[in-house]
Amino acid sequence: MKKIVIRILLFSLFSQVLYCQDEQTGFKFDLSVRYRLELWNGMNAKNYGDDGTEETGSLNDKILMQRIIPGITYNNKKLTASFHLQDSRAFGWSLQEKKYPHLFKIRKTGTESPYYTMNPQEEYFDLYDLYIEYKNLFKNITVKAGRQKIFYGDYRIFGPGDWGNTGRWTWDAIKVSYKKGENYIDVFVGGTKIHDPLKISVPFTQTEFWGGGIYSHFHLTGWLNAEPFYALKTEGSADYIRTLSINRNWAGLRLVSPEKQDLIYDFLYAVEFGRENGKRINAYGYFAKAGYRFSSLPSSPVLSIRCTYASGGKKSDNVIRTFDPAFGASDKFYGWMNIVQWSNLSDPEIVLELFPLKKKMWVDIKYNRFYIPVPDDVTILKTMKIMSGKHRLGDEADIFIRYQAFKKWQFTGVLGYFKPGDIEQINNNDPANSYWFAVQVLFTLN
Numbered sequence: 405m406k407k408i409v410i411r412i413l414l415f416s417l418f419s420q421v422l423y424c425q426d427e428q429t430g431f432k433f434d435l436s437v438r439y440r441l442e443l444w445n446g447m448n449a450k451n452y453g454d455d456g457t458e459e460t461g462s463l464n465d466k467i468l469m470q471r472i473i474p475g476i477t478y479n480n481k482k483l484t485a486s487f488h489l490q491d492s493r494a495f496g497w498s499l500q501e502k503k504y505p506h507l508f509k510i511r512k513t514g515t516e517s518p519y520y521t522m523n524p525q526e527e528y529f530d531l532y533d534l535y536i537e538y539k540n541l542f543k544n545i546t547v548k549a550g551r552q553k554i555f556y557g558d559y560r561i562f563g564p565g566d567w568g569n570t571g572r573w574t575w576d577a578i579k580v581s582y583k584k585g586e587n588y589i590d591v592f593v594g595g596t597k598i599h600d601p602l603k604i605s606v607p608f609t610q611t612e613f614w615g616g617g618i619y620s621h622f623h624l625t626g627w628l629n630a631e632p633f634y635a636l637k638t639e640g641s642a643d644y645i646r647t648l649s650i651n652r653n654w655a656g657l658r659l660v661s662p663e664k665q666d667l668i669y670d671f672l673y674a675v676e677f678g679r680e681n682g683k684r685i686n687a688y689g690y691f692a693k694a695g696y697r698f699s700s701l702p703s704s705p706v707l708s709i710r711c712t713y714a715s716g717g718k719k720s721d722n723v724i725r726t727f728d729p730a731f732g733a734s735d736k737f738y739g740w741m742n743i744v745q746w747s748n749l750s751d752p753e754i755v756l757e758l759f760p761l762k763k764k765m766w767v768d769i770k771y772n773r774f775y776i777p778v779p780d781d782v783t784i785l786k787t788m789k790i791m792s793g794k795h796r797l798g799d800e801a802d803i804f805i806r807y808q809a810f811k812k813w814q815f816t817g818v819l820g821y822f823k824p825g826d827i828e829q830i831n832n833n834d835p836a837n838s839y840w841f842a843v844q845v846l847f848t849l850n
Contacts, residue, residue, distance in 0.1 A: 430480050434488065435849040436473040440569075440816075442466075446838030447822075449524065449742070450499060450507065452785040453830045453838070459507060460786070461498030463838075468495040469525065469569045473532050477850070482539050490532035492569040494525040501526050501601045511644050518643035520612065521600040525569040528601050532574075546581045551607045554579065554592060555733075556619040557631050557658055560672060560691060560746065563733025570599040573731050576607040577616070589620040596731065598642050611640035613650070615731075627665065631658040633674075635730045651678040652685060654730050668695040668708060676727055687727040689714035689746055695755075703767075706757040712738065716748030716778030726778075739772045739800035741820040741840050743784060750775040750795075761807075768804040774825070788835065789828045796825035816844040 444465040446453055451460035475488025494500060499507055501523060511519035535550030554575045555564045565572025577594025595611030603610065617635040624630050635654040639645050656674030661667065670693040678685045695708025717725030729746035738744050738751055751772055758767040774797040776782055779790040790797060802820045809815055824835040 430478050432477045432479070432850045434473075434475050434477055435847070436471070437847045438469070438471040438844065440469040440842055440844035442469065443841045444838075445840070446836055447741075447743075447785065447840075448499060450786060452743075452787045453824075453833070453835050454787045456831050457786075459504050461504070465496070465498050467497045467525075469493075470495065471569055475532065484537040484539070485535070486537075487534050488532040489529060490527065490571075491529050492525065492527045492571075494569060497525060499525075518647065520598050520610070520642035520644055521602075522612065523570060523599050523601055524572070526601040527570040527599050530604055531607070534607060544582055544584050546583070548579045548581070549577075551576050551597070552579070554617075554731075556590070556633070557621075557660075558670070558672070558691075559733040560729070560737065561633055561635055561654065561656070561674065562617060562619060562731050565733045565735065567733075567735035572733065576611065585623075587620075587622050589618070591618050592616050595640055598640075610642050612642055612645060613640045614638045617731075623662075627661060629660050629662060631660065632656070633658070637728075637730065648681060650680050652676060652680060652728055652730075653678045666697040666699055668697060668706065669693065674727075674730070676730075680724060683722065683724050685724045687715045687717070687725050689727040689729070703758040703760045704762075705759075706755075708755050708757075710753045710755060712746060712749065712751040712753070713777075714746045714749045716776065716782075718778060719781045736768075736804070738774070739770075739820065739822070740802045740804065740818050741800060741822055741838075743800065743822060744774055744797065748776055748778055748782065750777055764808045766804075766806045768802070770802050770804075772800045772802075774798055774800065787830045788824065791826045791828055794826035798825040798827065799823045812848055814846040814848075816842075816846070818842045818844075 446463055448461050448463060448465055455463050470493045472491045473488050478485040508523045509519040509521050531551060533551045535548055535552045537546060537548040539546045541547050552575055553564045554562055554577060556562045563573060574597045575594050576597060577592045579590060579592035582589045593616035595608060595614045597605045598610050598612050615637040617633065619633045620631060622630045633656055637650060637652040639648045639650040654674050654676050656672065658672040660670045672691045674689050676685055676687040691712050693708055693710045695706055697704060697706045714727035715725050726748050732746060734742060734745045738746065751774055753770055753772040755770040759765065760767065775795045776790055776797050779795055783789050784797065800820060800822045805817045807815045820840040823837045827835045
């Protein structure tokens with residue numbers, strides 16, 4: 405670890421020197437280094453509360469997450485070109501690829517192959533981005549092609565999933581943007597990459613999904629913005645998934661208050677349709693938020709109530725009614741412990757946000773109560789099954805603190821606590837409460 409820290413510091417200093425030398429030519433040498441220590445008790449990414457099964461790792465993990473992204477960016481008035489690498493590792497993780505090489509393989513149940521891998525924490529020396537962006541190719545139109553991050557709005561439909569060590573959604577895509585003032589319309593098409601620690605992913609190959617979308621933002625009045633969207637997801641080119649037949653579509657609208665307004669409201673509705681493996685899809689999801697910013701009080705507290713809902717269905721149904729969260733992020737929206745996603749979910753929550761040092765510090769205190777609308781055939785984290793006739797999965801409380809101490813240094817601390825609800829016994833024992841603690845340091849150069 406000492407060698408790793410020394411290398412990071414030397415690379416940081418070297419990059420700063422190169423940046424100073426090449427600033428006038430339009431080249432910038434970039435670096436992002438992120439370390440996060442996570443302490444788990446009672447659960448992990450694949451198991452809740454059962455220490456008697458195989459290939460489930462430790463329920464008391466102590467993990468040091470490392471993510472290093474070095475690279476170079478070129479800018480001029482018309483053109484931006486970017487090339488960055490990413491190396492993601494999880495030291496001390498009980499679910500490491502070298503211990504359980506099959507754990508994050510996606511394949512048909514009961515088979516060994518074909519498969520593809522989606523590892524959320526480990527990806528060694530892979531391509532983070534590689535794109536060219538041409539501004540104002542025509543009036544108000546920009547074109548961007550290559551590997552890139554694509555995210556919009558509140559990240560629920562299109563999000564980067566950046567809290568995960570490998571980053572959930574990375575696109576190899578062509579995107580066309582029209583922008584006039586604060587209004588814009590983006591159209592893009594491409595594929596999302598897999599996350600395999602043992603493979604270097606070449607752009608536009610080994611995709612998990614092909615697809616694309618349209619996302620737009622319109623300032624309607626001084627008190628309302630509208631964001632219509634459309635998303636498409638089909639089977640990708642990676643092994644196994646290319647043998648499936650997927651045609652999932654989402655269409656919807658987000659209505660949201662302007663950022664500086666004290667009265668806060670946010671409503672998003674998405675309908676999902678299409679077909680998958682011979683079954684018709686008929687599902688929907690929504691998010692509603694109402695709150696108020698007490699800007700005259702110290703720390704400008706924001707108190708809000710929120711409700712997230714996603715339809716569910718039985719596996720035996722002739723129609724798929726379980727909502728799929730498209731390409732959205734899951735972190736923070738449904739609790740920081742990543743127990744549930746925006747799928748077959750009812751999640752009322754109350755949130756208090758504080759800003760003690762104005763823009764430098766953000767404190768987020770939240771309480772979620774999770775229900776599963778259709779609990780039949782549902783198992784959460786491979787062990788949690790809801791009692792017959794019940795729907796409540798459990799309650800989660802979180803405290804999140806982020807502090808931008810200096811321009812290049814950011815510090816984050818999170819504490820999460822989960823209390824199971826109407827859950828069946830796990831390995832002949834009543835399910836116990838669990839918690840999670842994390843501290844993170846992020847250094848960014850340019």
